Amino acid sequence: MPRRAARLIGVSLLGLSGILVVLAAAGLGFRAYRQHLAAQTLAIRSPAGVQEGEFIEIGGIKQWIQIRGEDRDNPVLLFVHGGPGGSTLPISSGWRPWEEHFTVVQWDQRGTGRTFGAAGDALAPTMTLERMTQDGIELAEYLRAHLHKDKIVLVGHSWGSFLGIRMAKQRPDLFSAYVGTGQVVGRATFEKAFELTIARLQRLAAAATNKEALAELAPIASQPVLTPENRLIADKWSNVLGLPLADDFQLAGPIPPLFMPDVSLLDLYNWRKGAAFSAKYLTGRNGPMFQSDTASLGFEFSIPMFFIEGDADAVTPGGPAEQFFNLITAPHKEFVWVRGGDHFIPFDRPDQFLAELVARIRPFASH
The missing domain is CATH 1.20.5 (Single alpha-helices involved in coiled-coils or other helix-helix interfaces)
Incomplete structure (x- = not known):
């Protein structure tokens, strides 16, 4: 049996x-x-178009870039992704209309996506703001030569704005304009985000008549300083009260990440793993976004400067960015509020973001 x-x-x-x-x-x-x-x-079908993806040597390692556009004569737009470690390659299908007006370059930064997959944990000692700023400058130099352009448009999102504005400051000769969105200016950005988080938690606690939550949140609300102790209390009540995740956004693109062409399952694995790896070295209270201040760059910029900010951004609230922007001097500058826009307007409002790029930035772009 x-x-x-x-x-x-x-x-x-x-x-x-x-x-x-x-x-x-x-x-x-x-x-x-x-x-x-x-x-x-x-697919890019135009005879004058470009559709490339390759590893190039940047900063002593192989880094992945993608170049796409309908017409090589269009201005080149380098998109510096956020995260850090947040490769835009799997989530950029909504940018297909952008490629009619710009040659769009996406870059898996050091510690990100395919670049992380090629080098792995050995990158750890080089994960610094200074090294990655230099990476971006080397990439811009490569693009000028490879695509036969004098200057390129530089767009930085979130962490990429913290990196990109440094690239623009150090080498303005490479860029025809700088565009920041979800612009990070340093500690003030995250202090403001924490203040908004506490206010949202208080509203949720009041709606739920949770007296314990209201009692613990009240002293923080009176002085919303981002300390480890206050962060623990905020995290506790975020879980209990069901505060929606700030990164829970809906892509406007037609193709989900799982079905993006030329993106393997290994790429998706490295996308997630690279984001965690990059966060370990670049975020948190000891990371450069919290410890460094964009104001330390000074307020004089020699190229046109544009900030495009969502007024409903709870991740990098636009208030500190607007305060910084009001202090800068530049040959031309514009601050644009996107009403109802969140932290991810290039992705969940790609057509609206493109309209701003075409109307405001493209006239300054080098062809």
Whole structure:
């Protein structure tokens, strides 16, 4: 009897394994089919267009870039992603219309996506604001030569704005304009975000008639300083009260990350792992975004400066960015509020963001 039971169990497990193999194969086949359709949707078919993806040598390591556009004569736009470690390659299908007006360059920064996958944890000693700023400058120099442009448009989002504004300050000769969105100016950005978080938690606690939460949050609300102790209390009540995640946003692009062409499952793994790796060295109370201040760069810029900010951004609230912007001098500058816009307006409002780029920045862009 035990032998017969063992045989039955063995047959059952073998059958289950077979079913799982068939399901996995079907899933992978469906994904490959969807990626094929996505590739057709996103293909650049113009004879004057460009569609490239490759590793290039930057800062002593191989870093991945993607270049796409309908017309090589268009201005080049370098998008410096946020996170840090937040590669935009899997989530950029909504930018297809951008490529009619710009040659769009995306870059997996040091510690990000494919660049992280190629080098791994060995990058740890080099994960500094200074080294990554120099990486961005070297990339801009490469793009000028490779795409035969005098200058390029520089767009920085979130962490990328903290990095990008330093690139613009150090080498203005490379750029025709700087665009910051979700602009980080340092500690003041995150102090303001924490203040807004506490206010949102108080509203949730009041709606739930949670007296314990209101009692613990009240002294912080009176002086919303971002200390480790205050952060722990905020995290506690965020979980209890169900505060929506700040990064819970809806992409406007037609293609989900899982089905983006030329993005493998390994790429998606490195995307997630690289984001955690980069955060370890670049964020938190000891990271450069908290410890460094954009004001230390000075307020004089020699290229046109644009900030495009969502007035509902709870991650990097626009108030500190506007205060900084009001102090700077530049040949031309414009601050644009996007009403109802959150932290991710290039992704969840790509058409509106493009309209601002075309109307305000493209006239200054080098062709």
